[in-house]
Amino acid sequence: MNSSLLQxxxxxxxxxGKVNSQLSVTFNHSHMDSEYINKLNQFAYFGAADLSDSIDPKVFWGGTLSGLINTEDGGEKGGTPDDISSLLLRYKLTPTFLLHFDLR
Structure with missing residues (x-):
């Protein structure tokens, strides 16, 4: 049985942090190392980064591509970043209206 097993x-x-009664700021950062547990072909849903240059990903918008990928050479699945950072700003204009800005 083939499966997507990652460690x-x-x-x-x-x-x-709260700058004042109206403005709050949040910063997040995540780092993840992943390694394939099973070095055989593994099942995956494909993203645009997984397709060869000869395949236009727009052809498959609205659909789902899936199949086996070869991970014996350490190939990685597209869409799995090692590092992710985000900055969130929230500003309270009125008791019922809040502006939210998110930068990733």
Missing amino acids: TQGLEFSLN
Whole structure:
């Protein structure tokens, strides 16, 4: 049976602060290392990064591509970043209206 078995380890950091009664700031950072447990072909849903240059991903918008990928040479699945960071700003305009800005 083929499956997507990954072993992961990583670190996640979050810093929250309130600048004043209206503005709050949050910074998040995650780092994850992943390694394939089973070095055989593994089942995956494909993203645009997994397709060869000869295949236009727009042809498959609205559909789902899946199949086996070869991981014996350490190939990685697309869409799995090692590092992710985000910055969130929230500003309270009125008691019922809040502006939210998110940068990733």
